[in-house]
Amino acid sequence: MTASILNVENISLAFGGVKALTDVSFSVKEGSVFSIIGPNGAGKTSMLNCISGRYTPNSGNIFFNNKNVTSLQPNDRADLGMGRTFQNLALFGHMSVLDNIMVGRHHLLKNNWLTGPLYWASGAQKEELEHRRKVEEVIDFLEISHIRKSIAGTLSYGLRKRVELARAMALNPKLILLDEPMAGMNLEEKEDMARYILDLNEEFGITVVMIEHDMGVVMDISHEVMVLDFGKNLICAKPEQVMADPYVKRAYLGLEEADSEPEEVNTLEEVS
Ligand SMILES: Nc1ncnc2c1ncn2[C@@H]1O[C@H](COP(=O)(O)OP(=O)(O)OP(=O)(O)O)[C@@H](O)[C@H]1O
Numbered sequence: 001m002t003a004s005i006l007n008v009e010n011i012s013l014a015f016g017g018v019k020a021l022t023d024v025s026f027s028v029k030e031g032s033v034f035s036i037i038g039p040n041g042a043g044k045t046s047m048l049n050c051i052s053g054r055y056t057p058n059s060g061n062i063f064f065n066n067k068n069v070t071s072l073q074p075n076d077r078a079d080l081g082m083g084r085t086f087q088n089l090a091l092f093g094h095m096s097v098l099d100n101i102m103v104g105r106h107h108l109l110k111n112n113w114l115t116g117p118l119y120w121a122s123g124a125q126k127e128e129l130e131h132r133r134k135v136e137e138v139i140d141f142l143e144i145s146h147i148r149k150s151i152a153g154t155l156s157y158g159l160r161k162r163v164e165l166a167r168a169m170a171l172n173p174k175l176i177l178l179d180e181p182m183a184g185m186n187l188e189e190k191e192d193m194a195r196y197i198l199d200l201n202e203e204f205g206i207t208v209v210m211i212e213h214d215m216g217v218v219m220d221i222s223h224e225v226m227v228l229d230f231g232k233n234l235i236c237a238k239p240e241q242v243m244a245d246p247y248v249k250r251a252y253l254g255l256e257e258a259d260s261e262p263e264e265v266n267t268l269e270e271v272s
Contacts, residue, residue: 005030005175005207006051011060013046013231020046021057021231028175028224033201033208035218038228039251044211047228048177051209052084053077064175083173085164085181093153097144097163100152101135105170138169141203142196158189162196169200176200178210182217190214194221219243 006028013021021043028034036044049055051062053074061070069077091100139145142162147155152163161181168176181197182190194217200206212218218225219239226236227248235245242248 002029002031004028005065006209007061007063007066008047008051009061009063011047011050011057011062013043013050013055013057019231021050023060024228024231024233025060026226026233026236028207028209030207031201031205032223033197033210033221035222035225036209036211036228037213037215037218037225038234042228043231044228045179046231048084048179048209048211052082052177078171078173081172081174082177083168083171083175084177085161085168085179091152091160091164091167093151095152096149097152097155097166098135098139098148100163101138101166101170102131103167105131105134134172135170138166141199142166142169158185158192161185161189161193165193165196165200169204169206173206175207175209178208178212180211180213182212182214190217197221 004027008027009025011021011024012019024043024047036047038044046055050057053069053072053076056071061068063069064077064080064082067080069080072080092103095103139148142165144159144162144166147159147163152160155163161184165178165181168178178197182193185193197208197210198221201208210218210222219242222239224236225239225242227234227242227245229251235242235248237245
């Protein structure tokens with residue numbers, strides 16, 4: 001049986017009187033693609049922020065590789081192997097693609113302003129080479145070599161999203177949190193992004209936790225899907241089981257149950 005890399009236990013989070021999350025529990029298997037879906041305001045981003053450490057839940061615990069990380073800062077979680085992207089792009093628009101990706105590895109540097117001047121003796125040179133090698137590996141993998149010197153802010157939205165993914169990957173994460181990786185993309189860009197997510201999962205063994213609104217993509221590439229509804233875990237199962245759930249069919253897939261449909265149609269006809 002595959003071990004869980006992430007265990008979320010009874011997480012609740014409120015903003016004043018607004019309950020964003022209520023007693024949410026789930027676990028994510030190591031090496032899987034796990035998607036979180038649900039309508040606007042269901043608590044998806046809040047959940048991702050609790051996992052990454054941006055928000056501290058009011059109650060409950062989060063275990064990453066069996067370590068309780070609930071009260072750790074985002075940087076400490078990144079050190080343990082959690083990478084993330086954001087719903088709204090968070091790149092440095094005035095910096096080159098290469099520099100943006102290098103920023104992703106900044107926290108892995110052991111040498112600093114004190115040891116840096118002893119470039120050869122301190123191992124800073126070896127460290128920098130290793131740093132570059134990893135960045136080049138990610139650039140090749142995501143096929144962004146041709147834009148490495150471009151200023152991030154001048155790129156198309158789809159490419160900027162890919163650079164953001166590159167920056168998260170450069171961190172060498174075991175788990176990557178993706179907040180709407182395909183939002184605002186055209187069909188071709190979405191297909192590319194879906195392929196990169198699948199490849200990073202299969203080739204690098206990175207576990208993916210993703211929020212995504214595109215149901216086609218979610219059902220295609222996820223091993224498990226959790227539906228959040230008004231801050232609660234409605235169902236967490238394999239994509240085919242989630243798609244077969246009557247509530248999900250109605251609310252998210254636009255499909256009606258065959259036996260309830262005729263009545264509603266008749267009612268509308270009578271009214272008109
Ligand atoms: N920083 C915040 N301050 C106050 N309320 C917040 C904050 N973040 C989220 N909320 C509220 O918590 C609830 C859940 O929001 P959240 O953004 O997590 O939902 P979501 O499912 O990600 O929505 P969307 O699909 O629109 O991004 C909403 O009622 C939202 O208004």
